[in-house]
Amino acid sequence: MAKVKLTLNNETRTIDVEPCETLLDVLRDKLGMKSPKCGCDRGDCGACAVLIDGKSVRSCLIFAIECEGQHITTLEGISGDQLSILQEAFIEFNSFQCGYCAPGVIISATELLKSNPHPNLEEIKEALSGNLCRCTGYQPIFDAILKASKETKK
Amino acid sequence: MAFSHSFEYFRPGTLAEALSLLDQYKGDARLLAGGTDLAVHIKENMATPPVVIDVKRVTDFPGSRVSPKALYLNASTTFSDIVNHADLRKAYPMLWEAARSVASVGIRNRATLAGNICSAVPSLDVAPALLCYDAIVHVASSSGTREISIHDWFISPRKTACLGTEIMLGISITAPAVKHSGIYLKQGRYRGEDLAQAGLGVLITSDLQYRLAYCAVGPIPFRARAIEAVLNGKVLTAELISSAKAMVQDTVHPITDIRSSKEYRLHICEVMLERGLKAVEQRLNGAEFDSAEILGG
Numbered sequence: 001m002a003k004v005k006l007t008l009n010n011e012t013r014t015i016d017v018e019p020c021e022t023l024l025d026v027l028r029d030k031l032g033m034k035s036p037k038c039g040c041d042r043g044d045c046g047a048c049a050v051l052i053d054g055k056s057v058r059s060c061l062i063f064a065i066e067c068e069g070q071h072i073t074t075l076e077g078i079s080g081d082q083l084s085i086l087q088e089a090f091i092e093f094n095s096f097q098c099g100y101c102a103p104g105v106i107i108s109a110t111e112l113l114k115s116n117p118h119p120n121l122e123e124i125k126e127a128l129s130g131n132l133c134r135c136t137g138y139q140p141i142f143d144a145i146l147k148a149s150k151e152t153k154k
Numbered sequence: 155m156a157f158s159h160s161f162e163y164f165r166p167g168t169l170a171e172a173l174s175l176l177d178q179y180k181g182d183a184r185l186l187a188g189g190t191d192l193a194v195h196i197k198e199n200m201a202t203p204p205v206v207i208d209v210k211r212v213t214d215f216p217g218s219r220v221s222p223k224a225l226y227l228n229a230s231t232t233f234s235d236i237v238n239h240a241d242l243r244k245a246y247p248m249l250w251e252a253a254r255s256v257a258s259v260g261i262r263n264r265a266t267l268a269g270n271i272c273s274a275v276p277s278l279d280v281a282p283a284l285l286c287y288d289a290i291v292h293v294a295s296s297s298g299t300r301e302i303s304i305h306d307w308f309i310s311p312r313k314t315a316c317l318g319t320e321i322m323l324g325i326s327i328t329a330p331a332v333k334h335s336g337i338y339l340k341q342g343r344y345r346g347e348d349l350a351q352a353g354l355g356v357l358i359t360s361d362l363q364y365r366l367a368y369c370a371v372g373p374i375p376f377r378a379r380a381i382e383a384v385l386n387g388k389v390l391t392a393e394l395i396s397s398a399k400a401m402v403q404d405t406v407h408p409i410t411d412i413r414s415s416k417e418y419r420l421h422i423c424e425v426m427l428e429r430g431l432k433a434v435e436q437r438l439n440g441a442e443f444d445s446a447e448i449l450g451g
């Protein structure tokens with residue numbers, strides 16, 4: 001076991017981990033964050049996406065021990081006390097069905113809108129190309145992101 | 155699912171520390187960069203290293219430099235670093251397009267160019283660009299540094315000229331002295347995250363020299379030098395392109411796998427050659443377009 005100190009959703013946390021434990025497992029099982037999901041466990045689906053120092057990553061392909069000193073943000077940290085404009089838009093467009101992909105999609109879309117507040121459809125598709133959704137056909141997801149991007153001030 | 159395989163983990167802060175760990179653990183250690191290959195391999199028991207040395211906190215890799223004349227990208231460089239570099243896009247469009255074609259943002263934020271060429275799978279997208287620009291790979295061991303031509307780098311699938319006691323420092327490229335342009339075309343099963351069924355890099359210079367390199371259609375990525383020889387010094391015409399295409403069958407030796415049949419790969423290699431040559435010539439003359447549009451999909 002080794003100690004890892006990291007910042008999770010703006011809170012400092014210290015945990016004991018085995019080097020082989022993934023960030024995904026540690027977040028869910030030791031740190032109580034249930035939003036990152038295990039879909040494929042090999043980097044393909046994006047259900048496990050979280051932000052490390054503001055950049056989206058696949059937590060199933062990262063060992064928790066690599067994250068010493070880093071800032072991890074999960075969906076829980078994005079929502080805070082109230083839903084983001086983006087999340088409101090997802091509700092308005094009824095963007096998700098089973099919702100399994102939703103945390104990862106929101107992570108990717110949040111990262112996109114931060115660097116590019118007014119993306120076009122192609123840019124949205126590119127940013128979400130690593131997030132698989134088996135239910136919706138993506139259209140209501142794209143529509144919501146487009147809407148949210150119009151609501152953020154120019 | 156937790157990783158079944160346990161290992162000892164080190165996070166050196168300097169190159170010297172990383173090299174001495176490599177020496178200490180000899181064949182038992184694997185270097186870890188973004189982990190987008192290694193973590194998958196460990197999970198699937200394709201790699202079972204007793205020791206993992208994380209090089210992401212090594213702070214003294216030589217610094218990256220990008221200019222229209224020359225390029226140095228160190229081992230910390232991720233594909234997102236490349237995609238977000240406007241000057242690099244302008245000067246080395248082929249390399250930029252190859253980086254952007256890798257996986258998706260969440261992988262590119264982590265995956266390094268160094269890890270990509272050290273993994274050396276046949277489909278690695280940056281290989282054609284590095285081969286066309288005659289890149290040099292810089293590696294270090296505890297006894298010093300050495301330079302390896304990219305043409306000597308790939309030995310067989312997953313095997314490179316980098317020894318187990320060496321750490322890759324970065325790659326360098328010297329741009330052709332005359333005006334030039336390049337393009338990378340990637341054919342996948344669908345647009346978006348997928349490995350290549352075939353990849354082609356094309357470089358053209360204003361004095362009509364051509365460089366062509368394929369990936370995903372042979373055990374290692376390679377330059378199509380016989381086809382280059384037919385093109386060199388000549389203006390592109392329909393006849394010239396036809397004779398170049400006619401040589402593809404003898405130049406490219408793909409296999410059938412889950413992503414594509416051999417026959418499809420051969421066919422698409424011809425299509426890519428024709429469209430790539432036409433597009434790169436337009437780009438040399440100032441046309442602006444997204445190479446991802448060229449193959450449709």
Ligand SMILES: Cc1cc2nc3c(=O)[nH]c(=O)nc-3n(C[C@@H](O)[C@@H](O)[C@H](O)COP(=O)(O)OP(=O)(O)OC[C@H]3O[C@@H](n4cnc5c(N)ncnc54)[C@H](O)[C@@H]3O)c2cc1C
Nearest residue numbers: 043185187188189190191192257266269270272278279322
């Ligand atoms: C979902 C998914 C999609 C992908 N799609 C593509 C794609 O479209 N195109 C493509 O080309 N690739 C693709 N890849 C693979 C690509 O992400 C990797 O090849 C990546 O570039 C490897 O870099 P890394 O930093 O993650 O390396 P790691 O996984 O950390 O390491 C890879 C190998 O390189 C070695 N290594 C790392 N750094 C050094 C160094 N400095 N010196 C010596 N050895 C070193 C490691 O020991 C290991 O053997 C994909 C991967 C995933 C998971």
Ligand code: FES
Nearest residue numbers: 039040041046060
């Ligand atoms: S669970 Fe990590 S990408 Fe699918």
Ligand code: FES
Nearest residue numbers: 097099133134135
């Ligand atoms: S809503 Fe079910 S996977 Fe996206």
